[in-house]
Amino acid sequence: MNPFNLLINYVIANSRASFYNVSGNQEITNTALLAGVVSENPLLSYLLIENKAKAEGDKFNASADVTSAAGSAPGLPAPSTAPIVNPPTNTETPTNGAANVVTLENVRNEISISNNLLKEEIAKIAASNNAELTKAIVEKFDAKIALIEKSTGTLNDAIQEIKSRLEAFSKGVPAPDSVSNQKAPAKNEKR
Numbered sequence: 001m002n003p004f005n006l007l008i009n010y011v012i013a014n015s016r017a018s019f020y021n022v023s024g025n026q027e028i029t030n031t032a033l034l035a036g037v038v039s040e041n042p043l044l045s046y047l048l049i050e051n052k053a054k055a056e057g058d059k060f061n062a063s064a065d066v067t068s069a070a071g072s073a074p075g076l077p078a079p080s081t082a083p084i085v086n087p088p089t090n091t092e093t094p095t096n097g098a099a100n101v102v103t104l105e106n107v108r109n110e111i112s113i114s115n116n117l118l119k120e121e122i123a124k125i126a127a128s129n130n131a132e133l134t135k136a137i138v139e140k141f142d143a144k145i146a147l148i149e150k151s152t153g154t155l156n157d158a159i160q161e162i163k164s165r166l167e168a169f170s171k172g173v174p175a176p177d178s179v180s181n182q183k184a185p186a187k188n189e190k191r
Helices: 003-019 026-038 042-071 104-171
Strands: none
Touching (some): 003 026, 003 042, 026 042
């Protein structure tokens, strides 16, 4: 509890009470002193005092409005600063009044028509995009299928060559490009 904080909070409470036009600011002063005792942070104290003063000001102004409205003579409008302006009345009747009337049913019908038009446009766009997409896919897959067929043919040839070499090896016949004609390493040579 810092006496300096208490003094500052008391001054702030009086300032905020006069700002929000609160008479009899005992509640705000009590809040300010309690905030000064509890908190060492002046910003927090200020915010507490400000909120309490604003709440009290709203209460006081609301009760003042009710009192002034209840005290006025019956049948007279409440005093105000703004002048009363009567809007001009249109004495002319429209000749085609039924056509200018907007009903919920008319709006619903317009929305339904617009939705149907949008659905048709989306279907047209989807159909044209579907044809273009199918064409692009076919072109890409045709190229990939041709590449796979070519590599499959090469792979089949390699498999046939391996089979023929295995058969020749199992029969004991040397393969045509065998390395059997190379000389065996001598004992003294490094492998």
